[in-house]
Amino acid sequence: MACCGKGREQLSTTFQPVVAERAGQEMPTRPAPRFAIEFEYTGATALTVEGPVTGKTYRFEQAQARVAVDVRDMPGIEQVPKLRRVE
Helix, strand or coil: CHHHHHHHHHHHCCCCCHHHHHHHHCCCCCCCCCEEEEECCCCCCCCCEEECEEEEEEECCCCCEEEECCCCCHHHCCCCCCCCCCC
């Protein structure tokens, strides 16, 4: 009487994994997940803001300066006057 385990055993000996990386060929890349949201400063002078979650310092050097903000800090940064989220 044959057991289903023998079938699995046979499959495991014939299975060859696909090698994703081949010599001289680059791997296809996926777009990076979005971890940052861009904000634009609408004020007249420079502005420095500390991220409420990460503690990162975000520096907007001048009017219309754009800075990438960690998504974890986004809710707090949205509350800062003169900063607007860039869509």
